[in-house]
Amino acid sequence: MSSATPPPVPESVANVAVEEAGGDPSLETGKAKGKSAAGNAARAVSSPWASVFAIIMALAWTTPTVGLFVTSFRNQKDIQTTGWWNAWATGFTLDNYKGVLQGAEGQPPLTDFFINSFVIVIPAVLLPLLLASLAAYAFAWIDFPFRNGLFVAVFALQIVPLQIALLPLVQMFQDLGVKNWPGGNYWSLWLAHSAFALPLAVFLLHNFMKEIPASLLEAARVDGAGHVRIFFQVLLPLIAPALASFGIFQFLWVWNDLLVAMTMLGGSPERAPLTMILNTISGTLGNRWYLLSAAAFISIALPVAVFISLQRYFVRGLLAGGTKG
Amino acid sequence: MYALSIAAASSDNVSKLLALLMGIAVFAAVFIGILLIASLFKGHLGEKIQAAAFVGPTILFIAIGLIYPAILTIRRAFYDGKFFDLSFGNARSRGKFVGFENFQALWTTPGLPGVFGNTLAWVILVPLVATSVGLIYAILVDRAKGEAVAKALIFLPMAISMVGATLIWKFVYYFVGDPTANQVGLINATLAKLGMSPIDFLGNAPLNTFSMIVIMIWIQAGFAMTVLSAAIKAIPDEIIEAANMDGVKSFQMFRFITLPSIRASVIVVLTTIAIATLKAFDIVQASSGGKLGDSVLANEFYTRSFVTQQPGLGAAIAIVIFVLVMPIIIFNVIQMRKDA
Numbered sequence: 141m142s143s144a145t146p147p148p149v150p151e152s153v154a155n156v157a158v159e160e161a162g163g164d165p166s167l168e169t170g171k172a173k174g175k176s177a178a179g180n181a182a183r184a185v186s187s188p189w190a191s192v193f194a195i196i197m198a199l200a201w202t203t204p205t206v207g208l209f210v211t212s213f214r215n216q217k218d219i220q221t222t223g224w225w226n227a228w229a230t231g232f233t234l235d236n237y238k239g240v241l242q243g244a245e246g247q248p249p250l251t252d253f254f255i256n257s258f259v260i261v262i263p264a265v266l267l268p269l270l271l272a273s274l275a276a277y278a279f280a281w282i283d284f285p286f287r288n289g290l291f292v293a294v295f296a297l298q299i300v301p302l303q304i305a306l307l308p309l310v311q312m313f314q315d316l317g318v319k320n321w322p323g324g325n326y327w328s329l330w331l332a333h334s335a336f337a338l339p340l341a342v343f344l345l346h347n348f349m350k351e352i353p354a355s356l357l358e359a360a361r362v363d364g365a366g367h368v369r370i371f372f373q374v375l376l377p378l379i380a381p382a383l384a385s386f387g388i389f390q391f392l393w394v395w396n397d398l399l400v401a402m403t404m405l406g407g408s409p410e411r412a413p414l415t416m417i418l419n420t421i422s423g424t425l426g427n428r429w430y431l432l433s434a435a436a437f438i439s440i441a442l443p444v445a446v447f448i449s450l451q452r453y454f455v456r457g458l459l460a461g462g463t464k465g
Numbered sequence: 466m467y468a469l470s471i472a473a474a475s476s477d478n479v480s481k482l483l484a485l486l487m488g489i490a491v492f493a494a495v496f497i498g499i500l501l502i503a504s505l506f507k508g509h510l511g512e513k514i515q516a517a518a519f520v521g522p523t524i525l526f527i528a529i530g531l532i533y534p535a536i537l538t539i540r541r542a543f544y545d546g547k548f549f550d551l552s553f554g555n556a557r558s559r560g561k562f563v564g565f566e567n568f569q570a571l572w573t574t575p576g577l578p579g580v581f582g583n584t585l586a587w588v589i590l591v592p593l594v595a596t597s598v599g600l601i602y603a604i605l606v607d608r609a610k611g612e613a614v615a616k617a618l619i620f621l622p623m624a625i626s627m628v629g630a631t632l633i634w635k636f637v638y639y640f641v642g643d644p645t646a647n648q649v650g651l652i653n654a655t656l657a658k659l660g661m662s663p664i665d666f667l668g669n670a671p672l673n674t675f676s677m678i679v680i681m682i683w684i685q686a687g688f689a690m691t692v693l694s695a696a697i698k699a700i701p702d703e704i705i706e707a708a709n710m711d712g713v714k715s716f717q718m719f720r721f722i723t724l725p726s727i728r729a730s731v732i733v734v735l736t737t738i739a740i741a742t743l744k745a746f747d748i749v750q751a752s753s754g755g756k757l758g759d760s761v762l763a764n765e766f767y768t769r770s771f772v773t774q775q776p777g778l779g780a781a782i783a784i785v786i787f788v789l790v791m792p793i794i795i796f797n798v799i800q801m802r803k804d805a
Binding site: 187190191193194197198201202203204205207208211219220221222223224225251252255256258259262263266267270271272274275277278279282283284285287290294297298299300301302303304305306307308309312322323324326327330331332334335336338339342366367368369371392395396397398399402403406410411415418419422423427429432433436439440443444446447448451455458459 | 477606
């Protein structure tokens with residue numbers, strides 16, 4: 141039944157990409173040696189025009205970010221009078237970051253919203269990861285009635301755009317009075333993000349679990365281990381990379397989300413994540429780029445750091461069908 | 466709205482962290498509870514109970530958090546009701562049954578037909594351009610020196626939120642209205658240097674739609690490049706070498722060897738980006754809020770549902786998004802099966 145849901149990219153493709161993304165270096169060199177020199181020469185696009193074009197593209201892709209980054213370290217007056225490419229002549233400052241973190245121009249301090257994003261994202265990654273790993277294990281390795289039908293149903297639900305569930309969910313949380321629970325509307329966000337994430341999480345983790353050789357599990361069973369022990373002692377250590385790759389997806393998705401936050405937090409903006417405050421000040425602060433640029437980079441810093449350090453897990457998940465909207 | 470809550474927000478950062486700990490504790494307790502229940506049972510019947518304990522919470526969660534609300538939304542699309550009432554689940558406050566009026570309103574409401582036009586431009590241009598650019602780049606840097614770094618540069622925008630990306634590009638597009646002042650946005654400053662007059666890229670339709678489409682392409686090209694690069698590397702060396710011996714030129718190589726070999730991946734990338742584009746509302750929201758003739762369906766869903774208090778119309782738009790996404794995904798799944 142697992143073959144009913146193959147990953148979109150062949151496994152060999154996925155392996156190459158994981159190595160590319162900085163996987164095991166010894167593996168990489170081994171592979172490079174294995175390739176014939178003729179193959180390498182044949183593949184490489186040798187035209188100088190190709191290099192020039194690639195460099196132009198790389199520049200075009202990075203310049204916008206660099207521009208705003210440089211701007212975030214410039215004085216307010218300099219930003220308004222000269223372009224950021226003149227920054228070396230006009231000097232740098234950290235005042236913008238101090239300003240947004242402490243709250244400048246009547247804006248609330250950004251540290252509060254950084255904490256909000258953090259408080260929202262951790263449980264919203266943890267809950268779907270825990271629930272989905274259990275469900276994926278059962279779908280992959282326990283025989284029970286309606287297993288195939290249920291799995292296909294869960295898989296198919298990936299296609300439901302979250303827009304279609306959003307408004308009734310908001311109302312359900314209001315009816316429940318979530319606002320007055322300890323933790324308040326964080327619960328709305330934790331639970332909503334988890335619900336939207338579960339179909340993809342079950343699908344991804346199931347694909348990874350199914351790849352584990354059945355003999356390993358049978359050996360454990362012969363030793364008298366129950367499903368709970370097998371889950372903990374055999375499977376969890378083996379699917380750690382899969383957990384990491386879904387974890388990064390969900391982390392980036394929740395941290396960067398705007399729609400769910402805006403709809404769920406209508407009545408309690410004091411719990412807003414960074415994206416929401418960024419969206420608001422991009423309207424209210426309009427042209428005050430000295431604050432906007434610093435605020436933008438505070439919101440970008442953590443996901444970019446996570447992304448760079450765990451890139452290979454992200455690529456692996458991407459190639460196993462991990463795309464979500 | 467935000468100004469009112471500043472004082473409250475800064476005082477309770479400690480309680481927020483306590484909320485975080487509580488959330489983690491509750492979720493961990495649920496997880497451990499499930500495992501404890503499951504480990505109590507042994508034997509053949511025990512296996513069924515264990516399966517239920519493992520799968521049940523997820524199924525229940527999805528049923529309550531996804532399926533039930535989706536059904537409510539579909540029902541909502543056939544009712545009127547001007548206000549975002551808190552308890553529309555009751556027949557009393559749901560308004561009256563209006564048949565397909567909300568769907569008719571999609572065409573008759575002023576501004577909405579234009580929204581469909583804008584959405585069409587997004588859904589056609591973003592996947593096509595992002596995939597082409599990603600593919601070209603993947604081929605150009607394949608086996609080149611510094612390939613990993615070159616790829617990371619294009620890949621990085623994927624980690625940035627769409628709101629952040631919009632801010633980054635707003636500054637690139639920045640337009641200073643005062644003709645005597647210096648243009649400090651990169652593009653307008655360049656135009657000024659070349660002796661041309663500056664352009665308000667995000668201020669006027671239809672140019673603003675295309676300016677924002679560029680932002681989405683900037684975000685999505687990295688995804689296309691990663692997947693397609695992996696596909697290119699999976700083409701067996703023997704095929705390339707054989708073609709090389711036959712004296713195949715670079716472009717022919719691309720046209721007759723590379724492209725057919727990675728066809729399946731190209732389709733996955735195109736459709737995935739199309740779906741992401743159809744659902745993305747953040748860019749329009751962070752740029753103008755869709756007020757400058759540049760709205761798209763996903764943004765209109767938010768506006769109608771939560772701002773202008775037309776939940777019936779909002780529900781109809783959500784259903785349209787769902788219906789538009791569905792064939793793309795079905796096509797995708799069929800393709801996946803064919804190639805697997």
